[in-house]
Amino acid sequence: MPLSQEVQSRLQFLSKKVNNNEQSEKDREFEEMMKKIDMESASRLHSVRSKKKELRVAQRESKKKVDKIKQERSADYETSNSTREIIEKTYRNLELTAKAHTFEEWCTECGCFHLDKLTDD
Numbered sequence: 001m002p003l004s005q006e007v008q009s010r011l012q013f014l015s016k017k018v019n020n021n022e023q024s025e026k027d028r029e030f031e032e033m034m035k036k037i038d039m040e041s042a043s044r045l046h047s048v049r050s051k052k053k054e055l056r057v058a059q060r061e062s063k064k065k066v067d068k069i070k071q072e073r074s075a076d077y078e079t080s081n082s083t084r085e086i087i088e089k090t091y092r093n094l095e096l097t098a099k100a101h102t103f104e105e106w107c108t109e110c111g112c113f114h115l116d117k118l119t120d121d
Helices: 005-019 021-077 081-102 115-120
Strands: none
């Protein structure tokens, strides 16, 4: 069975392509170069991902350190109950002393309240 003209021309084209060593050599070089670029790209991507992971871990650790330092320092600045009571007592005494001269029980001679006058009423 004879081949059609179109099939024969296609067969000749493919045989030239296969037999063309120079072109196939260039194609192989190009493919190797593309594989090399892909490998470099993959290694860069892996490197970037690992650096990002290291950065996240370092950020978490530094945040933990900052939180720990804040907690330690907050204990230094918080007042205890006994200190708070002393401050409140001092404030009450100062407030009472500031208003004392307006009360009838205030003794102007010695500048204080006499407890016996307060308990008599």
